[in-house]
Amino acid sequence: MSTVTAFQLADILYTGAGALGKTPEALKAAGLKKPLIVTDKGIVKVGLAKQLEDVLAAAGVAYALYDGTVPNPTDDNVGEAFALYGKEGCDCLIGLGGGSSMDTAKGCGVLATSGGTIDAYRGMGLLKAPLPYFIAIPTTAGTGSESTCAAVITNTKGDHHWKMVLLDGRLLPNAAVIDPLLMTGLPPFITAATGMDAMTHAIEAYISVAAMEYTDALALGAIKLIFKYLRRAVANGNDIEAREKMAYAQTMAGIAFSNAGLGLVHSLAHPLSAFYGISHGDANALILPRVLDYNKIACREKMAEIAKAAGLTDLGPYPEDTAVEAIRRLSADVRIPGSITEAAARIGAKIDPKDIGPMSKDALNEVSTPTNPRVPTLADIEALYNLCW
Ligand SMILES: NC(=O)c1ccc[n+]([C@@H]2O[C@H](COP(=O)([O-])OP(=O)(O)OC[C@H]3O[C@@H](n4cnc5c(N)ncnc54)[C@H](O)[C@@H]3O)[C@@H](O)[C@H]2O)c1
Ligand SMILES: [Fe+2]
Numbered sequence: 001m002s003t004v005t006a007f008q009l010a011d012i013l014y015t016g017a018g019a020l021g022k023t024p025e026a027l028k029a030a031g032l033k034k035p036l037i038v039t040d041k042g043i044v045k046v047g048l049a050k051q052l053e054d055v056l057a058a059a060g061v062a063y064a065l066y067d068g069t070v071p072n073p074t075d076d077n078v079g080e081a082f083a084l085y086g087k088e089g090c091d092c093l094i095g096l097g098g099g100s101s102m103d104t105a106k107g108c109g110v111l112a113t114s115g116g117t118i119d120a121y122r123g124m125g126l127l128k129a130p131l132p133y134f135i136a137i138p139t140t141a142g143t144g145s146e147s148t149c150a151a152v153i154t155n156t157k158g159d160h161h162w163k164m165v166l167l168d169g170r171l172l173p174n175a176a177v178i179d180p181l182l183m184t185g186l187p188p189f190i191t192a193a194t195g196m197d198a199m200t201h202a203i204e205a206y207i208s209v210a211a212m213e214y215t216d217a218l219a220l221g222a223i224k225l226i227f228k229y230l231r232r233a234v235a236n237g238n239d240i241e242a243r244e245k246m247a248y249a250q251t252m253a254g255i256a257f258s259n260a261g262l263g264l265v266h267s268l269a270h271p272l273s274a275f276y277g278i279s280h281g282d283a284n285a286l287i288l289p290r291v292l293d294y295n296k297i298a299c300r301e302k303m304a305e306i307a308k309a310a311g312l313t314d315l316g317p318y319p320e321d322t323a324v325e326a327i328r329r330l331s332a333d334v335r336i337p338g339s340i341t342e343a344a345a346r347i348g349a350k351i352d353p354k355d356i357g358p359m360s361k362d363a364l365n366e367v368s369t370p371t372n373p374r375v376p377t378l379a380d381i382e383a384l385y386n387l388c389w
Helices: 019-029 041-045 048-058 075-087 099-114 188-207 213-235 240-260 264-276 280-298 300-309 319-333 340-347 353-364 378-388
Strands: 012-015 035-040 064-069 092-097 134-138 150-155 162-167 175-178
Touching (some): 012 019, 012 240, 019 134, 019 175, 035 041, 035 048, 035 075, 035 099, 041 048, 041 092, 048 092, 064 099, 075 099, 075 150, 099 134, 099 150, 099 162, 134 240, 188 213, 188 264, 213 300, 213 319, 264 340, 264 353, 264 378, 280 300, 280 319, 280 378, 300 319, 353 378
Parallel strands (some): 012 175, 092 134
Antiparallel strands (some): 150 162
């Protein structure tokens, strides 16, 4: 017998080349006067912040700008953005950038209406009030934060850094502006990592124990699009068709996981970013095939569907293994690091196998672990980290 489920997404999605131009219209329709644009220095440097500023200025909309967001954004970023929000007398928020900027904007909104410090809201449904009006404008095709009820903020105050996940329907944006033209300048290695993050969202939502018909349709649709278009988006950033399909895929995957939850790949990936600064996408991508190999006995039929979504017709005697191989192949083609050691070497991070103990404990306690299709033990998680090392 089925149970009653809720299904939520942003109030409105503006999608397509040129969608950025819809931003002032959305603000004016809601009667708002001054947004705080929350972004990062990379977005400013490549001229994307200027594009938004020009669109707002042309429509006579005043704004303030915070560009201090760092990758895997911190509690300090949220505090700084909120201080500026108050100082500038802003009445709404725009998150412009990848997941880091959009999540910092969400965190700022939480402080604006729920008060206190951001760590108080880690977990499920703990906000005291809806956020101020919030528009999310993604410039990567990965996190799907423009369509999720999640925000991920690094806690820098304990004995080691760890990623806090806030889950609340009130973190869904009022409007999402999904414009593939903002993504053409994304370098191949970030295109690859963020694209594999979207793939991980889609797959983890699809095999989640909380999956349902709506989320299955969106997740499988996203998996198909990513298998078909990620290689092209990495090979040629100006391939608009590939960028557009990847933009759809990230939002579809975001809606799917926002409603069905994630799994052990994300649980293991978050500590890798918190301890070593490995990008969220690379961390997920290098873990994904190993965790799928571990999970496959719990979801053989759905793994077969993933192999079909990869465009394969000869699924072999063990379609679940064919699906894992298709993922490995895609990651190799787009040059995802093959191991934790390789990912750390690429960014010059120092790693230490002694961290596997504390990272495994953090991973077991992650909010995504309960929706994984196979119930893990601490020893299983340690073994998986060792396999990925
Ligand atoms: N809220 C959610 O639902 C959710 C889901 C998944 C991940 N996340 C979080 O999102 C964060 C990762 O976000 P991300 O992977 O999008 O990366 P990011 O936001 O950290 O950006 C990575 C880099 O790409 C640059 N960049 C972004 N867009 C660009 C463009 N169009 N052209 C050139 N450079 C560009 C940025 O300046 C930055 O240096 C992590 O903290 C992760 O935990 C959140
Ligand atoms: Fe993710």
